[in-house]
Amino acid sequence: MSTGTRIAIAYAIVCVVWGSTYLAIRIGVHHLPPALLGGVRFVIAGLLLIAIARMRGDRLPTTRADWQTNVIVGVLLLAGANGLVMWAEQYVTSGVASIFVVTVALWLAVFDAVIPGSSSRPTPIQFVALFVGFTGTLLLVGTSFEELRAADWRGPAALTVASILWSMGSIYSQRHAPKTSGPYMNSALQQLAGGVVLLLIATGAGEWRTASFDWIGAAAVLYLIVFGSIIGFTAFVYILKHMSATMAGTYAYANTVVAVFLGWALLGEQVTGRTFLSMAIVIGAVIWVRAARRRPDPDSASARS
Numbered sequence: 298m299s300t301g302t303r304i305a306i307a308y309a310i311v312c313v314v315w316g317s318t319y320l321a322i323r324i325g326v327h328h329l330p331p332a333l334l335g336g337v338r339f340v341i342a343g344l345l346l347i348a349i350a351r352m353r354g355d356r357l358p359t360t361r362a363d364w365q366t367n368v369i370v371g372v373l374l375l376a377g378a379n380g381l382v383m384w385a386e387q388y389v390t391s392g393v394a395s396i397f398v399v400t401v402a403l404w405l406a407v408f409d410a411v412i413p414g415s416s417s418r419p420t421p422i423q424f425v426a427l428f429v430g431f432t433g434t435l436l437l438v439g440t441s442f443e444e445l446r447a448a449d450w451r452g453p454a455a456l457t458v459a460s461i462l463w464s465m466g467s468i469y470s471q472r473h474a475p476k477t478s479g480p481y482m483n484s485a486l487q488q489l490a491g492g493v494v495l496l497l498i499a500t501g502a503g504e505w506r507t508a509s510f511d512w513i514g515a516a517a518v519l520y521l522i523v524f525g526s527i528i529g530f531t532a533f534v535y536i537l538k539h540m541s542a543t544m545a546g547t548y549a550y551a552n553t554v555v556a557v558f559l560g561w562a563l564l565g566e567q568v569t570g571r572t573f574l575s576m577a578i579v580i581g582a583v584i585w586v587r588a589a590r591r592r593p594d595p596d597s598a599s600a601r602s
Contacts, residue, residue: 316555375491
């Protein structure tokens, strides 16, 4: 099999598999409490990925800074952002959740320019695109003031915070990239850290007492572990080695389409013209902000010169 074919297969896996995880989460939270669902998923996936990484010859981090980075990133991305997505899908459909999550790219562009350590300054286009994308997500909540006032904001609010936390965690990971361990080991430790925090939350919230384990919930957890955390991540790491980060990041657009389609086809989730309009606005804003060139920070430029 040629390298091009492998890349195409890996990209397709990321697009379809990660898009389908919204459906698995939506099913899972109706059979297991959200923090418990996420905690079990990430702890088991983390342990399995550590074993896989060790078999590949990857070693554990050897510095305190690298351990710290993996723990912080795991808490922000997995316990915080992904945990909130799981909690939110108790109140919104899987398709709606996926549209909100696409705004991560907009928050990333803004935070990357604002948080110290960037070589660029924020541009007006970035803020306008963020506003446009936020307007697109508001369409999913309501089209009039009365609709917005009467809406259940628990899901949308949680998804917005989740997108912000994912962006902050991603930027922190870039600015403090571990130097003594590889991507597979880092992902394993991050999932383990996020999973432990979610299990602590589940314990504190009494989710163990209210959980009712059944085959459907177990199947959702197993799917998220095997396909979402292991196969999907492995494929993503592979395409990152052979594609630019910008091109690899386009999987998020396909994820949304897959999530909306699967939610409609398998769960009977309502898909209206408003859904497609919102999706078009949000994805359009993301493409817009990615195509815009960022202004260099004059201080950074003078420092380099």
